[in-house]
Amino acid sequence: MAILGAINPMLSVGLEGGDKAWRLADYVRRGGYAALRRILEEKLPQEYVINEVKKSVLRGRGGAGFPTGLKWSFMPRSFPGDKYVVCNSDEGEPGTFKDRDLLRYDPHSVIEGMAIAAFAMGATRGYNYIHGEIWEIYERFEEALDEARAAGFLGKDILGSGFSFELFAHHGYGAYICGEETALLESIEGKKGQPRFKPPFPASFGLYGKPTTINNTETFASIPYILNLGGEHFLEVGKANNGGTKLFSVSGHVNRPGNYEVPLGTPFVTLLEMAGGMRGGRKLKACIPGGSSSPVVPAATMMECTMDYDSISKAGSMLGSGAVIVMDETTCMVKALERLSFFYYEESCGQCTPCREGTNWLYKVVHRIEHGQGRGDDLDLLASITTNIMGRTICALGDAASMPVQSFVKHYGDEFAYHIEHKKCLVPVDVQRAGSGFFTATV
Amino acid sequence: MLTSESLKRIDREIAKYPADQKQSAVMAALAIAQQERGWLSSEAIEFVAAYLGMAPIAAYEVATFYNMYDLEPVGKYKLSVCTNLPCMLTGGVDAGEYLKRKLGIGYNETTPDGLITLKEGECMGACGDAPVMIVNNRRMCSWMNPEQIDKLLAELK
Amino acid sequence: MEIEIDGKVAHVPDGSTIMDAAQQIGAYIPHFCYHKKLSIAANCRMCLVQVEKAPKPLPACATPVTNGMKVFTHSDLAIKAQKGVMEFLLINHPLDCPICDQGGECQLQDLAVGYGGGASRFQEAKRVVFHKDVGPLISMQEMARCIHCTRCVRFGQEVAGVMELGMANRNMHSEIMTFVGRSVDSELSGNMIDLCPVGALTSRPFRYAARSWELARRKSISPHDSLGANLSVQVKNNVVMRVLPRENEDVNECWIADRERFSYEALGSPARLTKPMIRVDGSLREVDWNIALDYVTHALKDIVGSSGGQALAGLASPHATLEEIYLLQKLVRALGSGNIDFRPRRRDFSSDGKLGGVPWLGLRLSEIKDLDAALVVGSFLRKDHPLFAQRLRQLAKKWGKVSLLSLGADDPLIKLHAQLSVSPAELPRALAAVVKAAAQLKGETVAAGLESIDPCAVSQAIARSLLDGEKRAIFLGNAAEQHPQAAQLHALAVELARITGASCGFIGEAANSVGGYVAKALPTALNAYEMFAQPRQAYVLLGVEPELDCHDPQQALSALREARLVVSLTPFKDGTVRDYADVLLPTAPFTETSGSFVNAEGRLQSFKGVVRPLGDARPGWKVLRVLGNLLDLPGFDYESSEQVRDEVAPAGEGFVSGLGNGLNGVALVLPATGAALQRIADVPIYQSDPLVRRAAALQRTTDAALPTARMNAETLATVGASDGASVRVKQCSGEAVLVARLDETVPVGCVRVAAAHRATAALGEMFGAINVERA
């Protein structure tokens, strides 16, 4: 089980009871569904809810960091017929595993958040799209839905208010691209998860062509707390323009990988300490601060950062989904990039030319370098391929595939050059091996 | 083609979507068919397509797009090992190598007794538990060091 | 909206894309996946352009225009983006244009010249894509050339109405394929070949037959169905090498059906008649034209002289040209006979003489897209009229409510508002129910004769749809015209049109179903059915194969066998004609003669021959002219087919006058529905006329499969047969042994057995009583 610290717990408040306190009764006991109840019983207007979310400056936790309140205000008010809210629990970005824990330990916070969102936007139906490989979590979420329905928090005429909202879970089946919001919609519609060109945006043409709002699991889970404590309070927990707390998924060469909820603006060093510090006392070499798609940041810069959108962006990367991949000096950066490039090539949906062809080309070149067949002009070639992909694709996967390549080559060009020249890793293979700790684990 | 049990489960999935959007249940229906039959034969895909009123090729597109579907027979247990970067840093690749050696097969191969198929998986959204692997698309196994792997294999025998 | 593209200003409506605006002002933006008739995929990324204030290049095909937008299609940013995409497209694409079938007409090749780099920077192994076998029409031998634009997939989903091709897998392993090696069976499939911008989907019959630059492109008109599709016939060394659509938005848009595209193979078939033949001592011998004509002249004079003009009958195919049909009727009449017709598949002629005008579609084809509702009565819509069905399909996708009253519920691949599928005997009552429902809904008095009708919910739904909205139409299909109570159906449709304010008309079976009326080829004595029911001594057949083309082939054949003289003007020498014809005169098919077709909407389209006639074949109008001269008949001194045309349709090309679907003096008398087993006969799409019957590749398609005896479970049980069993099917004296097939779409008490096929030619009437027993 992941180790979860909580400085100012909003999301992880439910995690304290461990795997036993996820049920509706536990959630209600810690104040769950109070926000929804208050909104419905006091007949608060939809604008009130949206305003509180706006005031909180909650930014979407799925990666792009788009202000949630603003997104909600895009939904057409007077649309006849169904409108949808969709939760994005497809969490497939390497390094990210926060939504899984949220759904495991606190599924009702997501349900309540979605119900409140549905109320605020006048949506009548919703889906939670859950990552394929976490079947047990999907089953638990289904159970939580049953509980919520039985208790009258979902379904027809919720708490006698006249407001109705049906919520269902949709299980993914192994495609990273379905985390992209329009691919996710296509997937719910029973098709391949191929992103749609935008515009039109989901708010006007979403699921089944109906107005739809998509948010990340953590975004929805933050909603009840924002409404309970007030938008301003939430904002104050973080720092200007970076409201609230955030779950960071720390993985890689640390002693206690896991999810840590901290206020935005917490120093990276603090987060690293919470995660038990570097494994084996080794030195930090590099960190990918926002999921595999964000540019890698060298140790020196990273140690100066605070964990928030602005600081990480100043460091030349992105806060993304808050997945902090920690790499120590045993890491071969070429091999690391090769694996990431394989991932993006493999997960490209295949529809647009630059991504379909480019991600494969990138992988082939990096693979070649890693396997001692690099050529003198390969680094220029990589740079050129990435510029030909970036900004020219339907969705951001093209960019996501390019940024690691650009940043790895930029910061660790020497290591790549060494590979090309000496046809082997700068970091000796047995050192790399020792770094993983796999074979020593038993000893 | 499918048992009434499976059909009932599929019907439950269909009910989640608007009445004119049966196709939305295709992913679940294929997963259910795969669970019952072990893998997705063309016949199974066509059956699901017909059941949901969609073109067989449209169901086939779905079956070949999502990588947890098996369009070829697999062993009784399918072990997918995550080797993506976060797992790799903490032994995912090594775990794969260890399994290959133990089972005497490579990725995408099945042990001669038909018991275990080994697959290389992509990020499973559980990087904090690395290295992770998943059995038959359903059961997630965390922190798979050699000891754990041995235990798992013994259990699957 | 005002937009500036490379300095030029365009004004476009809200909702237009940059691509729309560029096309309007004639600026070319390179593209592959974009196609004006398909949904926007924006996947190829070739159309990236620079837009002022946008940080990244945007796809012109998908980016909506905003007011005052400034677009640069040739700026550094745009060119760099386009070149980048081109490089990606080419890295896995074989660079062997010289041996590619698409070479010379490949959009990728054309653009690569402008945007491609020099040497490839991609030095890895190229993607390997296996070829696929998808049937006799489309070749997918070269799938490594595919650039994943998905035009073919979208065509299937959106235009053909059936998704047969899909893109399986993902990432660079994405592959266009059918479901586990199935064939592509859509009757519109060939359009995917045109849509494919590269050499991945090519024409299987045309493969490597010629290079595109060797071909001369000639205009022509389809001789098949009543739509009048405009064709570009491509010729090399006086041989038709292939047929492509010629765009005409008002007629065929940019499509043609496979029937139009691949029927050309019959033109060079070994069955072509290249010399006149006459029967000598019981067998047919090749002779010179003068001998043959001399023979015909004498024989006709002889019979008419001894037995009178009424001993002669003339039957023209509705696929013959306007000029040919006109001259045949002129000749027959001049010989003193009123036995002339061009409607061999008709059974009920009781509306003849009561028509208000030349029966036609009732509206222009281009008006279909604006209909609010349409009702099609008695049609195997998709196979009878592929492109007409396509127009209704698009209509139904937008807002139009399309309903069907049909025999057998074949899936028209149209999102239907309502469908009623009944036996032939019940069809008039079913239409009457809609009429009555409409009258009741509108509070009008119900026409006499409909007292016993009780409209069901579906008829009411159809009636309601026809009462709603601005423009509505009722269409009578082929089966309605071939029906034993065709005049009743016509009268009912007229009544329904009157009540609802909808238009009413006929879709028409063949290229000249309207033209035959214009050519005045209507009987004044025996009609197409009677001329065989009451056998004549002499027959002149023009392009018609009665054993396949007639309502009752059994009856036609026996009359022909008994006749003293049968003269057949035909391009072909094979088949049953050898048994009954005394003279075969080789006439030119549509590619070898000039002539005109008048399509369903009354549009007269003239065309020229695109190649010289094969061997000694001659244009039909010339043969008939010479015969007229040899028979000393007046008024046969034509110098050109245009002269013939101008005599019958003085206005020339354009819409003919005198169109009208009115009907006077036909009382509504609904027939009792009998209890006997009844035949439902469709005309299979690749048996519809002599040309397609001999088109080799079309004959290898699924649609060309042997006819079966299709029944629903109840009927199957009654006749004691099971699915797959052999059954003996009998009508009058004729019988055929067929395989029984379970088909729940066939109404109770009916057996569906296709007409127009050798295997069923021994049978009788298309909708007559039929007997089935285990063989």
Ligand SMILES: Cc1cc2nc3c(=O)[nH]c(=O)nc-3n(C[C@H](O)[C@H](O)[C@H](O)COP(=O)(O)O)c2cc1C
């Ligand atoms: C390739 C790709 C993968 C993505 N994966 C995820 C994901 O797994 N989870 C997620 O919440 N958002 C993901 N996103 C972002 C979503 O498109 C979308 O922005 C987000 O779900 C919106 O929710 P938010 O505003 O609450 O962040 C992904 C985007 C891209 C381009």
Ligand code: SF4
């Ligand atoms: S960028 Fe890649 S994943 Fe995104 S739409 Fe294009 S091909 Fe698909």
Ligand code: FES
């Ligand atoms: S034509 Fe615009 S992306 Fe293909």
